[in-house]
Amino acid sequence: MQNIILFGPPGSGKGTQATRLVEKYKFVHLSTGDLLRSERKRETKLGIEAQKFMVKGELVPDSVVIGMIESAVQEAGDVTGFIFDGYPRTVPQAEALDALLASNEMSIDRVLVLDVNEEESTKRLLDRGKTSNRKDDQDESVIRGRYKVYLDYTVEVAGYYEPKGIVVNIPGEGAIEEITELLASEIEAIA
Numbered sequence: 001m002q003n004i005i006l007f008g009p010p011g012s013g014k015g016t017q018a019t020r021l022v023e024k025y026k027f028v029h030l031s032t033g034d035l036l037r038s039e040r041k042r043e044t045k046l047g048i049e050a051q052k053f054m055v056k057g058e059l060v061p062d063s064v065v066i067g068m069i070e071s072a073v074q075e076a077g078d079v080t081g082f083i084f085d086g087y088p089r090t091v092p093q094a095e096a097l098d099a100l101l102a103s104n105e106m107s108i109d110r111v112l113v114l115d116v117n118e119e120e121s122t123k124r125l126l127d128r129g130k131t132s133n134r135k136d137d138q139d140e141s142v143i144r145g146r147y148k149v150y151l152d153y154t155v156e157v158a159g160y161y162e163p164k165g166i167v168v169n170i171p172g173e174g175a176i177e178e179i180t181e182l183l184a185s186e187i188e189a190i191a
Helices: 014-025 032-042 045-054 062-076 091-103 118-132 140-164 176-188
Strands: 002-007 028-031 081-085 110-115 167-171
Touching: 002 014, 002 140, 002 176, 014 028, 014 081, 014 176, 028 032, 028 062, 032 045, 032 062, 045 062, 062 081, 062 091, 091 140, 110 140, 110 176, 118 140, 140 167, 167 176
Parallel strands: 002 081, 002 110, 028 081, 110 167
Antiparallel strands: none
């Protein structure tokens, strides 16, 4: 079993690459956004709890998010591995994820960081905003704010995993297929 964190700034292609890696390796794709939507739609206890925060425009607490991830891990059963997309976003979330995985006799094998500069990230998200109607992808100041949050808070997650020797930086600019191959070579190098 392999457990991968796909990491990078907004617009780095995490979702695109996660989809491609899931197809190639049959991983279970755990996206916090997808989990939140699914739990709310199914009206689970965690989904109802998350909804209380989301309607107020507040962040869903780590305890609720890790509860959703724990449910997804337990429901998955016997799988080839997990690819975590959009989680963890903070060091406390990384610590909670490590504890959850350890309690299931698992660990993170690789943190694959898609390196994309702010200008490319902004361009990609503005382009996506034209076709997706996502308001947060149509306002350049909002996009640049998200990139700053990534630099100020989320980058620390890679630093948390760095001493374990499992962080690998991958150029996230270029042809989608080439980036997929770079990611695949790192996954296949896991002993």
